[in-house]
Amino acid sequence: MTQELKLHTYFDQWMKLYKLDAVRPVTYRKYEMTHRQLVGLVPDLKMSELSRLTYQQLLNDYAETHERQTVMDFHRHIKSALIDALEEGLIDRDPTRKAIIKGTPHRKHKVKFLSQHEVQDLLNILVLDEGVNWDYFILLTAKTGLRFAEALAVTPKDFDFAHQYLNISKTWDYKSVESGFAPTKNKSSVRKVQLDWQTVIQFSQLTKGLPENEPIFVRSKVYNDTVNHYLERLCKKANIPVISVHGLRHTHASLLLYAGVSIASVARRLGHSNMTTTQQTYLHIIQELENQDNDKVMKHLASLI
Missing domain, CATH: 1.10.443.10 (Intergrase catalytic core)
Structure with a gap:
């Protein structure tokens, strides 16, 4: 049943259908990383349980250990998949709307170079x-x-x-x-x-x-x-x-x-x-x-x- 479809399962199907061989291998590996993160963070979250609250909690949990730009990339991947899910009628509203992007403080990456x-x-x-x-x-x-x-x-x-x-x-x-x-x-x-x-x-x-x-x-x-x-x-x-x-x-x-x-x-x-x-x-x-x-x-x- 569609109602029992898990978020990470749908994302996996979506990226293989729309992204595999359509983007560069290095880019596709980033989608695979997003999928692995979903499996780790929300292994049981169903599509039917998606709401602005559950989605924001997912982003917040991811943001605890990642910088804001990384969280933004994570959000963009999932949002793209969920917009398609909305158009297909798998969900009845966009849970990513007005999502707040957080993240750990930006670390100043020291550029090492020789004289x-x-x-x-x-x-x-x-x-x-x-x-x-x-x-x-x-x-x-x-x-x-x-x-x-x-x-x-x-x-x-x-x-x-x-x-x-x-x-x-x-x-x-x-x-x-x-x-x-x-x-x-x-x-x-x-x-x-x-x-x-x-x-x-x-x-x-x-x-x-x-x-x-x-x-x-x-x-x-x-x-x-x-x-x-x-x-x-x-x-x-x-x-x-x-x-x-x-x-x-x-x-x-x-x-x-x-x-x-x-x-x-x-x-x-x-x-x-x-x-x-x-x-x-x-x-x-x-x-x-x-x-x-x-x-x-x-x-x-x-x-x-």
């Missing part, structure tokens, strides 16, 4: 004379600011050594059981990343003889933790702060900002969908640079007297 001197110390200990290895992967990430999945997907054919750029048009879905090429995070992530002449020489030598359309760094199943642990050992060996591979991306962007590169250019190089993302991520650096600019303005104005 230019520390990056140089790291690059100095890389072993780059033994063919393809994780040292080359770390070099590429530090020099380009690529996301982990983007760097894994790089093939020899993606390099345009004559014009000194790297074409980013795909990622490597390392999280799936059957790994393979996948789309980029967003349309802005499809981009050409300019390369310095040293990197061009290093990778033109490295990629000689390698299959043109196969990822350079993927030989078997790859785990993010494996590369991060390797990078951790290198950082300790170089006597510099320990950062992750994603930290190298932050480092790349930070060094460019300190060098005076515009926010717009940094955003394009990183593949951000808009400059707001860049500004929010590197707010502390931007504010520091603005303070330096203010000092320059005051000194200039004072010199006019």
Whole structure:
């Protein structure tokens, strides 16, 4: 009976019918996560028992251990399913109407990055004379600011050594059981990343003889933790702060900002969908640079007297 249909059962049927193969695998996994949360939070809640009160209680329970933005995403998933349920006559009113989104206080995520001197110390200990290895992967990430999945997907054919750029048009879905090429995070992530002449020489030598359309760094199943642990050992060996591979991306962007590169250019190089993302991520650096600019303005104005 429809009246006995449980919420998590309906959501499971709905996401398989409307979302499976219609959205990217990484997006579908988020729907699967929402389903698992429903099973854990309200294993016995029936569709017939849904009301604004029971739905708000569900959101409140989820919000006890999640930040507001995460709760908002959770709410959007369920709301989409319940709007369809309403149109199908499975429920007679929208229980998500006027829902209040709560959440735990937003944690300030500290952006870890290395100074230019520390990056140089790291690059100095890389072993780059033994063919393809994780040292080359770390070099590429530090020099380009690529996301982990983007760097894994790089093939020899993606390099345009004559014009000194790297074409980013795909990622490597390392999280799936059957790994393979996948789309980029967003349309802005499809981009050409300019390369310095040293990197061009290093990778033109490295990629000689390698299959043109196969990822350079993927030989078997790859785990993010494996590369991060390797990078951790290198950082300790170089006597510099320990950062992750994603930290190298932050480092790349930070060094460019300190060098005076515009926010717009940094955003394009990183593949951000808009400059707001860049500004929010590197707010502390931007504010520091603005303070330096203010000092320059005051000194200039004072010199006019």
